[in-house]
Amino acid sequence: MRMTKLMEWILVGLLVLSSWIAVLIGKPNYANLNWYYKWFPVIFIFLFAVYAVITVLYRVFTFNNCKAAAIELQNQIKEARADLESKGISFKKQL
Amino acid sequence: MNSSIKDISKQIKYNKYSILLPTYNEVENLPIIIWLIIKYMDESNLQYEIIVIDDGSPDGTFAMAIQLQNLYGKDKIVLRPRTKKMGLGTAYIHGIKYSTGSFIVIMDADLSHHPKFIPRMIKKQKLYDYDIVTGTRYCGKGGVYGWDFRRKLISRGANFITQIMLRPGVTDLTGSFRLYKKNVLEELIKSSVSKGYVFQMEIIVRARQLYYTIGEVPISFVDRVYGESKLGSSEIIQFIKGLLYLFATI
Ligand SMILES: Nc1nc2c(ncn2[C@@H]2O[C@H](COP(=O)(O)OP(=O)(O)OP(=O)(O)O)[C@@H](O)[C@H]2O)c(=O)[nH]1
Ligand SMILES: [Mg+2]
Numbered sequence: 001m002r003m004t005k006l007m008e009w010i011l012v013g014l015l016v017l018s019s020w021i022a023v024l025i026g027k028p029n030y031a032n033l034n035w036y037y038k039w040f041p042v043i044f045i046f047l048f049a050v051y052a053v054i055t056v057l058y059r060v061f062t063f064n065n066c067k068a069a070a071i072e073l074q075n076q077i078k079e080a081r082a083d084l085e086s087k088g089i090s091f092k093k094q095l
Numbered sequence: 096m097n098s099s100i101k102d103i104s105k106q107i108k109y110n111k112y113s114i115l116l117p118t119y120n121e122v123e124n125l126p127i128i129i130w131l132i133i134k135y136m137d138e139s140n141l142q143y144e145i146i147v148i149d150d151g152s153p154d155g156t157f158a159m160a161i162q163l164q165n166l167y168g169k170d171k172i173v174l175r176p177r178t179k180k181m182g183l184g185t186a187y188i189h190g191i192k193y194s195t196g197s198f199i200v201i202m203d204a205d206l207s208h209h210p211k212f213i214p215r216m217i218k219k220q221k222l223y224d225y226d227i228v229t230g231t232r233y234c235g236k237g238g239v240y241g242w243d244f245r246r247k248l249i250s251r252g253a254n255f256i257t258q259i260m261l262r263p264g265v266t267d268l269t270g271s272f273r274l275y276k277k278n279v280l281e282e283l284i285k286s287s288v289s290k291g292y293v294f295q296m297e298i299i300v301r302a303r304q305l306y307y308t309i310g311e312v313p314i315s316f317v318d319r320v321y322g323e324s325k326l327g328s329s330e331i332i333q334f335i336k337g338l339l340y341l342f343a344t345i
Contacts, residue, residue, distance in 0.1 A: 002304075005261055006343045052255065059251045064238025066315035073206060073317050080130040089162050092122055092155060 017041070112136070112143040112217065113196035113277070116204045117186035122154045124206050124319070129163050129172065131210040139214040146173045146190045147204075150180040184294045188284060191277070199275045205319040208272040212314050216274040219310045226279045226307035229265060229299060230272035230314035237267075241318030253334060257296070260342050264303055265311065268296045269334075272314055279307055292330075293337030300345050 003011070020040050027033050036043060081091065114132060118125055129145060136143045149157045157176055164172040175193050177186070191199060200216070202208040208230065216228040231237050233254060239247070257268055269292055275283075279302070286305075289297040302309060 004343060005341070005345055009260075009342075056248070056252050056255050059233075059255070060244070060247045063242075063247050063251065064236065064315070066238045066240040066317060069209065069238075069315035070240040070317045073209065073320070076131060077127050077206075077320070080127045084126050084130060084166075087166055089126055089159075089166060091126070092159075 109142060110198060111196035112141060112198045112200055112213075112274075113190075113194035114143060114145045114200040114202065114213070115187060115190040115194070116145060116147045116202065117183055117190070118147060118149045118152060118156050118160075118204045119180055120152045120154045120156060121204045122152070122156045122159050124204055125156055125159050126163060128204050128206055128210065129167070132213070133167065133171070135210045135214055139217070141214065141217065142196075144171060144173050144194070144196060146175055146194060148186045148190045149174075149176045150186065151176070151178050182290060183292075184290050191281065191284075194277065197277055199277050199280050200273070201275070202272045207316050207319055209315065209317070212272065212312060213274070215312050216310075219312055220274055223308070223310055225310040226276050227299070227302055228274040228310040228312055229267060230270050231265075231267035231311045232270060232314060232316045233266040234311065235313035237313030237315065239316045239318070249331065253331075253338075257338060260338065261300055261345065263300050265299050265309055267311070268299055270314075270316075271295045283307075289337055289340070291333055291337075293333060293340075296337060297341060300341055304345055 023037065024033070027037070085091065116125070116128065121128075125147070132143075132145055147160045149160060151157070157174075160172070160174055160176075164174060173193065175190060177189060187201060198217075198220070200213055202210075202213075212230055216230070219225065220228045232239055232250075239250075242250070254266075254268070257263070258266075261268075271292065273295075280298075282305070283298045283301055286301055287294060287297045299309065
């Protein structure tokens, strides 16, 4: 059976977490350990959140605004209506 | 060798495309979208039929569809109405049942999806023999028009989270402008359970899971001109539920 995405996430999470614990335990003098060893998960999550917010905001502001496509469509709507009316289609609303 | 290549190109030339148009209260949009489909499909010399699945729209969409059928002919415009509103998912299934093409194009009838992209999708499909070609708002020249900051933020945020959680290998999961090989779509519908627009997401993720090949064509999504548009909190909750479901099962 193949793994679900949830199982993949749990597996990778456990691997990372257990390696981190192994590093902590493996160091003989815990008291002298650099702060970022101890705070690794918190730092990781924080950096990821920053990355996520920046990426999403960047993509919102650079989301292509298809003005030309909207104008093209407006013109084609008029063209289509005129053509269809000339062929006998009756529209509900008049423009 | 040479003759087999000829056979294939002959086949491609005579491929028929069934374009499904589910409609609910689209009396203003239906004539325009059909006019545009016919324009672009004829310009590209493609064989096609347009299947209109109207769910008893109170605004007279069906009467308009009949007018259009009288104008363009019963082989071009196929009407497969249902008596009441039963949702998009079943509308597609209903339409596929009556389709005679070997490819299915699914698109909205509200003019958000421009028919000019259909020949591009077909070209891309032919080039790489893709099982599915999906329109994407999120890459290349793709984009949107008429969305405010809130809607863009929700769209981009939801897409970001989905990409991280599911790694689907497709940039636009919730878009519903796509070209499918008919047998592939039938297979995917059989193995999907979601409703609403989570259905679009499930179909494409399942397609990856089943090793179907997927191509992408950038599209410009112009928000509906006529009729009402909605993106409420119920849509968002529906999306989150769907995402978690796929996360746990795919
Ligand atoms: N047959 C049928 N068509 C439907 C039904 N619900 C929606 N549609 C059609 O499906 C297409 C997509 O629906 P929309 O209402 O545009 O949904 P949306 O694009 O998510 O939302 P909007 O922002 O309102 O455009 C349109 O062509 C609708 O007319 C339904 O229950 N039955
Ligand atoms: Mg729409």
